Amino acid sequence: xxxxxxxxxxxxxxxxxxxTLRCDPISGHDNLYWYRRVxxxxxxxxxxxxxxxxxxxxxxxxxxxxxxRTGGTYSTLKVQPAxxxxxxxxxxxxxxxxxAGVANTGELFxxxxxxxxxx
Amino acid sequence: QKExxxxxxxxxxxxxxxxxxxxxxxxxxxxxxxxYRQYSGKSPELIMFIYSNGDKxxxxxxxxxNKASQYVSLLIRDSQPSDSATYxxxxxxxxxxxxxxxTFGQGTILTVHP
Numbered sequence: 001x002x003x004x005x006x007x008x009x010x011x012x013x014x015x016x017x018x019x020t021l022r023c024d025p026i027s028g029h030d031n032l033y034w035y036r037r038v039x040x041x042x043x044x045x046x047x048x049x050x051x052x053x054x055x056x057x058x059x060x061x062x063x064x065x066x067x068x069r070t071g072g073t074y075s076t077l078k079v080q081p082a083x084x085x086x087x088x089x090x091x092x093x094x095x096x097x098x099x100a101g102v103a104n105t106g107e108l109f110x111x112x113x114x115x116x117x118x119x
Numbered sequence: 120q121k122e123x124x125x126x127x128x129x130x131x132x133x134x135x136x137x138x139x140x141x142x143x144x145x146x147x148x149x150x151x152x153x154x155y156r157q158y159s160g161k162s163p164e165l166i167m168f169i170y171s172n173g174d175k176x177x178x179x180x181x182x183x184x185n186k187a188s189q190y191v192s193l194l195i196r197d198s199q200p201s202d203s204a205t206y207x208x209x210x211x212x213x214x215x216x217x218x219x220x221x222t223f224g225q226g227t228i229l230t231v232h233p
Binding site for chain 1: 123155160161162163164165168207219220221222223224225226
């Protein structure tokens with residue numbers, strides 16, 4: 001079974017340009033998450049899709065970031081225009097688990113990340 | 120103020136020893152706790168989760184949770200060079216709108232030398 005795949009693995013762009021990152025979750029996983037790790041910092045949550053709907057986008061840094069998941073399959077994360085502080089590794093994760101509460105043991109399956117370098 | 124703190128290391132242990140990784144969290148509303156392992160350039164992968172006070176064992180791994188002290192740890196027995204990786208502590212807070220919203224620590228780099 002294929003895991004979570006992300007594309008591109010590495011992107012180098014100049015400040016002000018646009019970049020679109022893509023994530024293909026594990027087939028059948030309704031839940032899709034975007035996380036980001038900037039240099040020297042911890043991995044931070046950006047947003048969560050359930051199918052095509054945004055469940056939680058509280059981690060999105062600003063309106064230069066746009067995430068979509070049309071049709072509830074793959075997702076894209078667009079950064080427009082990119083700034084220097086956007087550099088980092090963007091992780092996508094997916095899961096099947098839909099249970100909330102203390103008994104939540106849902107495992108998130110992460111992709112290898114897309115490294116973004118903004119010059 | 121960071122919400123999840125880990126000793127950043129690096130932590131170096133000899134092969135066969137016990138590696139002890141520690142994590143503290145600030146929010147008493149935290150409900151589930153996870154340990155992920157990440158090899159360089161690879162995806163984080165879940166190795167343990169725990170949500171009840173006490174110990175949970177899985178093979179060479181033992182997770183320990185103390186909610187009163189807001190502390191969670193991971194012990195790796197009989198450490199192997201293949202255990203060398205970054206270990207990420209993560210928590211889920213109760214009452215959140217997203218059941219997959221993990222809050223991570225910065226990670227502890229573990230090196231097991233032969």
